[in-house]
Amino acid sequence: MGENKKNIFVYLTAVSFSVLLIFLALFIGSSQIGPADISSYIMGSNAVSASTAIIIGEIRLPRILLAFMVGAGLAVAGSVFQAIIRNPMVDPYIIGISAGAGTGVMLALFLGIEITIFNLSSLPAFAFMGAVATVFTVYQLARVGNKLPVLTFLLAGVAVSFILNSLMSFLMVLRTENLQQLVYWLMGSLAGAGWGDIRMILPYFLTALAVIIFYLKDLNILLLGEESAAHLGLNVERTKIILLGAASLMTAAVVSVSGSIGFIGLVVPHIARLIIGPDHRRLIPLAALFGASFLLIADTAARTIMAPIELPVGILTALAGGPYFIYLLRNKSKNIW
Numbered sequence: 001m002g003e004n005k006k007n008i009f010v011y012l013t014a015v016s017f018s019v020l021l022i023f024l025a026l027f028i029g030s031s032q033i034g035p036a037d038i039s040s041y042i043m044g045s046n047a048v049s050a051s052t053a054i055i056i057g058e059i060r061l062p063r064i065l066l067a068f069m070v071g072a073g074l075a076v077a078g079s080v081f082q083a084i085i086r087n088p089m090v091d092p093y094i095i096g097i098s099a100g101a102g103t104g105v106m107l108a109l110f111l112g113i114e115i116t117i118f119n120l121s122s123l124p125a126f127a128f129m130g131a132v133a134t135v136f137t138v139y140q141l142a143r144v145g146n147k148l149p150v151l152t153f154l155l156a157g158v159a160v161s162f163i164l165n166s167l168m169s170f171l172m173v174l175r176t177e178n179l180q181q182l183v184y185w186l187m188g189s190l191a192g193a194g195w196g197d198i199r200m201i202l203p204y205f206l207t208a209l210a211v212i213i214f215y216l217k218d219l220n221i222l223l224l225g226e227e228s229a230a231h232l233g234l235n236v237e238r239t240k241i242i243l244l245g246a247a248s249l250m251t252a253a254v255v256s257v258s259g260s261i262g263f264i265g266l267v268v269p270h271i272a273r274l275i276i277g278p279d280h281r282r283l284i285p286l287a288a289l290f291g292a293s294f295l296l297i298a299d300t301a302a303r304t305i306m307a308p309i310e311l312p313v314g315i316l317t318a319l320a321g322g323p324y325f326i327y328l329l330r331n332k333s334k335n336i337w
Contacts, residue, residue, distance in 0.1 A: 010276060014289040018068075021293055025064050025300045030307055031055050063193040066257065067299045068292040070190070071264055073205060073254040075291025076284055078265020079272075080212055080247040083219045083280060084240055085153060088273070089328050091265035092251040095157030096138055097131045098262065099164035101248075101255035102186065104130025110171045124204045127252035134160060135248055188261035188314020190299050201253040208250035212284065215243055219280040261314045263321020264291050270328065 026038050033052060040048040041056045048056075078091040092098045108126040138160050142153040168186060184191060212219075218239050221229045226236045251265075272287040295313070298320070302313040 007276065007282060010286065011289075014286060014293070018289055018293050018296075021296050021300075022064055022068075025067075025296055026056060026060055028300055028304055029055070029060060030304075058194065062195045062198060063190055063299070064296060066193045066197055067190055067296045069198065069201065069205060070254040070258045070261065071268075071291040071293070071295025072288035073208075073250045073291075074261065074264040074295075075268040075272075075287040076209065076212060077247040077250040078291075079269040079280065079284055079287045080219065080243055080250075081265070082269055083222055084243055084247075086223065086225075088270045089154060089266070089325065091263065091269075092131075092247070093260065093262035093265060094154065094161075094325070096134050096161035096164060097157075097248060097251050098255050098260045099161040099168070100134025101127035101131040101252040102260050103164045103168055104128070104133075104252070105256050106168050106171050110175055124201055124249075124253045124256045127256040128204070128249050131248040131252040131255075132245065134164065135244055184312050185259040187312035188259040188317065189302075189310075189312040190258055191303075191310055193257070197257040201257055204249055204253035208246045208253065211242065211246035212250070215239065215246075216280045216284060219243065220278075223278060259312075259314065261295070262318050263325065264295060264317055266328075267321045267324045268294055270324075 023038065027033055027035070031052075033055065037048050037052050038056065041053055074092065077097075081090045081092060081095070081097075082088055104126040105123050107130070108123055113126075138153065138156045141156040141160070142149065144152070165186075172183065172186070218234060221232055221234050222236070222239065224232070229236050229239075255261075268291040269283070269287045272283055272290050276282045276286050295317070298316040299313045302311040302316055305311070
């Protein structure tokens with residue numbers, strides 16, 4: 001009972017902190033908006049001015065919600081990749097999946113082949129194809145027989161990521177008319193986020209999340225090792241492929257609107273695991289809340305600390321996550337599973 005009370009307390013604290021952050025992010029910005037304006041907008045009152053309603057409803061609120069989705073998606077995807085590889089140093093950014101998704105989007109924009117079918121944009125689909133191609137390439141480069149050495153997997157991911165980032169930089173040089181916008185996107189940015197971005201990625205996001213939730217129990221079994229999982233009746237290879245596909249789709253969806261935002265999928269699952277334990281039925285929801293809150297804090301800081309200049313949020317997440325990655329490397333012998 002004590003453990004259940006602790007878990008409930010952790011979740012309630014995380015949810016309360018997330019709600020508080022949403023209200024704070026609505027207040028903070030170049031235009032001063034008071035609590036009365038926020039309350040009037042939420043209640044649908046005519047007391048709020050038209051300009052204030054636009055700032056709240058069309059600029060800040062969709063950006064806040066998108067930051068929540070992107071942060072949660074990267075954290076959930078990172079948790080899945082870490083479980084499959086069974087190492088806390090894995091995340092979509094480090095192993096090149098974010099770069100693969102970004103390359104898919106960049107190629108689609110460069111070739112001008114963005115398509116909308118039934119109000120669904122094709123950009124997340126191109127990002128998914130880039131992410132899946134990257135996963136397959138890194139997996140094949142790192143595999144030694146039926147084994148997948150973690151260090152080789154990480155190095156292969158870093159190498160492929162360098163190549164893909166170079167390709168994206170080359171495409172940016174060829175498309176100089178939108179160079180500043182593309183540079184911000186490449187470094188990770190939520191500037192200009194709107195309701196259209198949320199509608200674009202929501203179907204892909206929810207599909208990937210549903211698959212991951214359905215396989216939470218299998219994720220726990222994979223932590224026992226592939227041989228033990230097979231003895232328990234789990235089809236290991238099929239499960240890994242499905243989960244890799246779902247996590248790649250999750251990463252691709254959020255990267256298609258935010259660019260490459262690194263280290264959330266590395267830092268957040270590790271911290272959540274230390275607090276709540278390795279059971280993914282508890283870990284995934286907490287990691288999603290932590291990831292959403294972390295990115296919202298970073299994005300709010302990115303748009304305010306040097307106002308009117310807006311920093312790419314990926315810079316701040318890298319400044320926070322890079323040292324933590326070094327810490328993990330120095331303490332990799334510690335078993336947290």
